[in-house]
Amino acid sequence: MKTNGWRTLSFSISIFAVALSLSHESHAQSGSEEATTKLKDVSSFPIGSSMSTRHYLWRPDLAALHVEQFNSVTAGNAMKMHFVAREPGGYDFGPADQMLAFAEENDQRLFGHTLIWHSATPDWVEDLSEDPEALDAFMKDYIHTYVGRYKGKVAGWDVVNEAMNTSGPGYRQSVWYRALGKDYIAKAFTYAHEADPEAVLFYNDFNIERDMEKLDTALEMISDLTNQGVPISGLGFQMHLRMDIPDETIAEALRKGAATGLQIHLSEVDIIFNRHDDTRGGGEQIYSELTDEMREQQAEKYRNLVLMYRRIIPEEQQFGITFWGFSDGSTWIPGFFGMKDWPCIFDEELNPKPAFYGFKEGLEASLSE
Numbered sequence: 001m002k003t004n005g006w007r008t009l010s011f012s013i014s015i016f017a018v019a020l021s022l023s024h025e026s027h028a029q030s031g032s033e034e035a036t037t038k039l040k041d042v043s044s045f046p047i048g049s050s051m052s053t054r055h056y057l058w059r060p061d062l063a064a065l066h067v068e069q070f071n072s073v074t075a076g077n078a079m080k081m082h083f084v085a086r087e088p089g090g091y092d093f094g095p096a097d098q099m100l101a102f103a104e105e106n107d108q109r110l111f112g113h114t115l116i117w118h119s120a121t122p123d124w125v126e127d128l129s130e131d132p133e134a135l136d137a138f139m140k141d142y143i144h145t146y147v148g149r150y151k152g153k154v155a156g157w158d159v160v161n162e163a164m165n166t167s168g169p170g171y172r173q174s175v176w177y178r179a180l181g182k183d184y185i186a187k188a189f190t191y192a193h194e195a196d197p198e199a200v201l202f203y204n205d206f207n208i209e210r211d212m213e214k215l216d217t218a219l220e221m222i223s224d225l226t227n228q229g230v231p232i233s234g235l236g237f238q239m240h241l242r243m244d245i246p247d248e249t250i251a252e253a254l255r256k257g258a259a260t261g262l263q264i265h266l267s268e269v270d271i272i273f274n275r276h277d278d279t280r281g282g283g284e285q286i287y288s289e290l291t292d293e294m295r296e297q298q299a300e301k302y303r304n305l306v307l308m309y310r311r312i313i314p315e316e317q318q319f320g321i322t323f324w325g326f327s328d329g330s331t332w333i334p335g336f337f338g339m340k341d342w343p344c345i346f347d348e349e350l351n352p353k354p355a356f357y358g359f360k361e362g363l364e365a366s367l368s369e
Ligand code: 9MR
Pocket: 076, 077, 080, 119, 120, 161, 206, 238, 268, 332, 336
């Protein structure tokens, strides 16, 4: 049974946790006390990361480090539609159940990613769009069944992900949009709220911290939804950052986000040095080596990001900060963009980078400075 499997995993996690905390001490920059302080212990809001069930099962070292440092977890892939609704005629909640078991056994908040996303819509669901009513009926059943199953267990959901064009203004012409118009968004939030009135319901998107036309389109949508009484309660900034995105631009975007009054989640944080064009395989390798100077600059960027979040987002709107992977050895970046990079706070060997200490400083700094 799964439960036994997870018990065994929890046991191995505690062994690894001890080993890892020892190894952190040897990499401490300014004393073992600082190195062994956990991010989750110095933060007033939840800190998390995406993880895959595969990693939990095959990489107990990653799982142990996650549990040691974080108190929130998002499935990197396992809770997407193309896994849950792989085939017509039923849902497979096995991987989502594994995520829940991991979260419950390790005191983690479970965040649901993601209900409606063009990129995770299986072909057979896309085919339903020839009959918009059938697509809507599927969406209703999917969200009711899925969110209802995890009612009270999943704290919040990315209800709709990436509904805006990749850049500039306008809605993405996804299969959902083409069949149901932009109303699909209001419907998705309504269905999710019906299934779990307590869950925090997010709209989530990328590049909205740098592309003001895109952000403004999302904000207009949010204000339309709110005016219609649609139960949207959160805005997720994915925050796949690049070193040269100016902090002032990010701050401006956060100010606009905060003004919605919604919960604000930095939902998929990482910071790269190289560039890409937002498409699979579209990486441009400018830097092929990570220098000490780059490490320090990245630490500063992570520190500033946390400070901006703490200063700009009112405490009651701080849903938390979630990394999209925390080790340079297992980040999604090289596989997706076809380029090497070092976006995370831990290196390939799971040693804390200056970025880890920068992030932690951002959490600990007094805001009256
Ligand atoms: O990290 C995820 C990668 O493993 C998947 O192949 C990909 C497609 O499902 O999705 C990645 O995660 C994405 C997230 O779900 C939504 N925002 C962008 C993330 C990076 O592409």
